[in-house]
Amino acid sequence: MCNPYMPHLAKIIRIIPQMDDVRLFQVRFEDEKIRDEFKHRPGQFVMVSVPGIGEAPISISSSPTRPGIIELCIRRAGKVTDALFKLKENDAIGLRGPYGNGYFMEKIKGNNLLIVAGGIGMAPLRSLLWYSLDNRDDFRDIILMYGAKNPNEVLFKDELFSLLHRDDIKCLLTVDRDDTGTWEANVGVVTKLFDLVGLDQGKDNSFNSMDASSVTTYAAICGPPIMYQFVLQKLIECGFPKDRIMMSLERRMQCGIGKCLHCSVGHKYTCTDGPIFTYWDVMNMQEVV
Amino acid sequence: MKFLKLSTNNLHEFILSLRKLGEVHIPIKKGEKSFVFRKMNEPGDIDKIQLDYHRTILPLKKYFYHPTETMFEFSRDGFVPPEQPLNVHDIIFGVHACDIHGVLTLDLVFSGKYQDDYYFNRKKNVSIIGLSCMPDEFCFCNSMGTDYVETGFDLFLSETPGAYLVRVGTSKGDDMVNLSKELFGEITHKDIDAHKEYSLARKKAFKRSLDIRNLPEIMDLEYESNLWDELGNRCTSCGTCSMVCPTCYCYRIFDTINMDMESGMRRRQWDCCLFRDHAMVAGGHNFRQSRSDRFKHRWLHKQQSFAGVFGRPSCVGCGRCIEDCPASIDIVAESNKIQGVGREQSCLSPTTE
Ligand code: SF4
Ligand code: SF4
Numbered sequence: 323m324c325n326p327y328m329p330h331l332a333k334i335i336r337i338i339p340q341m342d343d344v345r346l347f348q349v350r351f352e353d354e355k356i357r358d359e360f361k362h363r364p365g366q367f368v369m370v371s372v373p374g375i376g377e378a379p380i381s382i383s384s385s386p387t388r389p390g391i392i393e394l395c396i397r398r399a400g401k402v403t404d405a406l407f408k409l410k411e412n413d414a415i416g417l418r419g420p421y422g423n424g425y426f427m428e429k430i431k432g433n434n435l436l437i438v439a440g441g442i443g444m445a446p447l448r449s450l451l452w453y454s455l456d457n458r459d460d461f462r463d464i465i466l467m468y469g470a471k472n473p474n475e476v477l478f479k480d481e482l483f484s485l486l487h488r489d490d491i492k493c494l495l496t497v498d499r500d501d502t503g504t505w506e507a508n509v510g511v512v513t514k515l516f517d518l519v520g521l522d523q524g525k526d527n528s529f530n531s532m533d534a535s536s537v538t539t540y541a542a543i544c545g546p547p548i549m550y551q552f553v554l555q556k557l558i559e560c561g562f563p564k565d566r567i568m569m570s571l572e573r574r575m576q577c578g579i580g581k582c583l584h585c586s587v588g589h590k591y592t593c594t595d596g597p598i599f600t601y602w603d604v605m606n607m608q609e610v611v
Numbered sequence: 612m613k614f615l616k617l618s619t620n621n622l623h624e625f626i627l628s629l630r631k632l633g634e635v636h637i638p639i640k641k642g643e644k645s646f647v648f649r650k651m652n653e654p655g656d657i658d659k660i661q662l663d664y665h666r667t668i669l670p671l672k673k674y675f676y677h678p679t680e681t682m683f684e685f686s687r688d689g690f691v692p693p694e695q696p697l698n699v700h701d702i703i704f705g706v707h708a709c710d711i712h713g714v715l716t717l718d719l720v721f722s723g724k725y726q727d728d729y730y731f732n733r734k735k736n737v738s739i740i741g742l743s744c745m746p747d748e749f750c751f752c753n754s755m756g757t758d759y760v761e762t763g764f765d766l767f768l769s770e771t772p773g774a775y776l777v778r779v780g781t782s783k784g785d786d787m788v789n790l791s792k793e794l795f796g797e798i799t800h801k802d803i804d805a806h807k808e809y810s811l812a813r814k815k816a817f818k819r820s821l822d823i824r825n826l827p828e829i830m831d832l833e834y835e836s837n838l839w840d841e842l843g844n845r846c847t848s849c850g851t852c853s854m855v856c857p858t859c860y861c862y863r864i865f866d867t868i869n870m871d872m873e874s875g876m877r878r879r880q881w882d883c884c885l886f887r888d889h890a891m892v893a894g895g896h897n898f899r900q901s902r903s904d905r906f907k908h909r910w911l912h913k914q915q916s917f918a919g920v921f922g923r924p925s926c927v928g929c930g931r932c933i934e935d936c937p938a939s940i941d942i943v944a945e946s947n948k949i950q951g952v953g954r955e956q957s958c959l960s961p962t963t964e
């Protein structure tokens with residue numbers, strides 16, 4: 323009988339530092355059967371256990387198109403993540419999931435996709451990014467806009483820079499400030515990137531513009547609250563329908579499966595109804611931020 | 612459904628006969644005005660039974676969903692759930708309709724795509740015998756639609772003068788009756804009439820009511836009302852209302868570690884959404900920082916959010932949270948207030964401009 327609370331052992335294969343308090347953990351289930359059965363969608367999360375310390379929800383950064391190894395981009399923020407940062411390669415953790423709704427892939431397919439990330443918000447969006455690139459024919463135009471405070475805080479730097487040369491995605495990277503003098507992309511807040519592409523109504527669909535008001539574009543955004551505020555404003559100005567903007571919410575979670583009530587926000591549970599909500603859903607929730 | 616009659620004089624004997632099937636639990640007095648379900652250790656305990664109790668301190672959830680429990684033992688080799696003892700069979704006698712609804716509500720929560728077998732494994736071994744009741748000043752189950760039950764019991768006893776009308780709900784219930792067939796008789800038309808009369812008298816006996824149909828809408832409209840701040844100021848976040856509620860189910864999960872610093876237990880414990888850290892995330896941000904937000908959240912969840920997921924409100928109108936709140940918060944009276952009950956006159960009278 324399967325116990326939905328049962329964590330399965332997974333081994334830390336590699337730890338790749340991203341910045342001071344952010345690391346990418348590559349993990350793999352010890353049990354081959356569980357490894358094969360684990361199927362996730364972009365935007366879903368897992369509950370990560372450090373035995374003796376507890377569990378925390380972590381979004382999955384790897385794409386389902388690259389199974390076997392699960393990548394978790396983790397910011398050190400509480401007791402579980404503190405404990406994770408003390409672990410080394412080959413140490414074991416507990417893992418259960420995947421949970422949550424994930425991005426609405428069935429709906430996005432056949433449409434344009436605009437991904438807007440700020441800071442660590444790239445973590446869940448990276449799964450969506452690679453899923454859509456690996457299934458490139460299923461989508462129309464894809465634009466990625468990613469902003470970080472400074473060059474040292476850009477996640478997945480090499481990987482994202484390599485996208486600059488691809489012609490099947492328009493990748494726009496920016497930093498608020500460049501103290502290093504080595505940054506080779508844009509400087510300025512992420513909303514400034516909107517000036518580099520047309521998101522206005524009625525323009526034709528090419529990499530330099532997406533028809534935001536029509537039914538052909540979905541936006542997925544994730545980042546710090548202040549970024550949400552400005553990006554949402556921009557998207558609404560561009561005429562995006564509120565139910566085509568997907569946001570990812572973070573809440574305290576204990577069970578991850580809709581039973582403990584810790585993650586409730588307004589009338590919804592973040593763990594089972596979310597973590598991906600449309601802007602329209604979010605507008606109708608109390609206590610959102 | 613099968614109906615039988617059990618003379619009041621035969622009740623004790625029937626309850627004693629159940630001991631052949633398992634441990635029998637009955638409502639007894641705990642304090643001056645409080646009651647609990649307690650296991651009968653010897654036949655003489657039957658004299659302690661309180662057939663006209665209103666509500667026990669804790670509802671039935673304590674049997675299926677323990678206040679704290681071990682979910683796993685862990686070690687280097689992984690997580691292993693503890694063995695649950697499956698030998699005992701508990702028979703709980705004298706459960707009121709609202710509390711049976713409370714159990715049915717928890718069934719909804721713990722079933723579904725992710726079934727919680729800690730709960731269901733215990734529930735498998737418990738039989739429930741319902742008992743009719745007359746409301747006191749705290750009851751409002753009639754407003755919540757939980758004053759009668761159709762499922763969730765093995766037997767249900769309804770009081771009539773001199774006898775109980777016994778409704779047999781399950782085959783297990785039928786087995787119980789068959790243990791001492793001679794104690795039961797056929798029901799007559801007179802019994803049915805007596806039962807109907809009791810039912811009508813009970814309807815009239817409720818002293819409070821709550822209109823739940825427009826409550827969610829009004830609460831939404833009054834989301835910013837000062838009333839919530841007022842209640843938030845009175846509430847001390849003691850958690851009593853959640854602990855005693857038959858349908859409050861939230862819990863927190865925590866690990867304990869053994870001396871070897873390697874093995875230990877993952878446990879869970881009843882929690883309460885009125886506790887300060889309930890919605891606090893790693894990093895310290897609290898999504899329901901103020902007590903009035905948390906207070907509002909509890910009642911909105913009971914009346915509205917739960918219904919959004921499961922189709923009906925989770926409150927069953929047992930009155931426990933009202934009777935037991937140390938700050939004397941009467942959520943039904945406050946809801947009436949927010950709905951403007953008692954102020955209808957002023958709205959309906961023609962306005963003079
Ligand atoms: S019982 Fe009363 S004081 Fe205690 S948490 Fe509930 S509402 Fe607040
Ligand atoms: S909210 Fe209060 S009245 Fe309603 S079921 Fe819970 S304890 Fe009983």
Ligand code: FES
Nearest residue numbers: 578581582583593
């Ligand atoms: S985390 Fe327990 S209900 Fe969502």
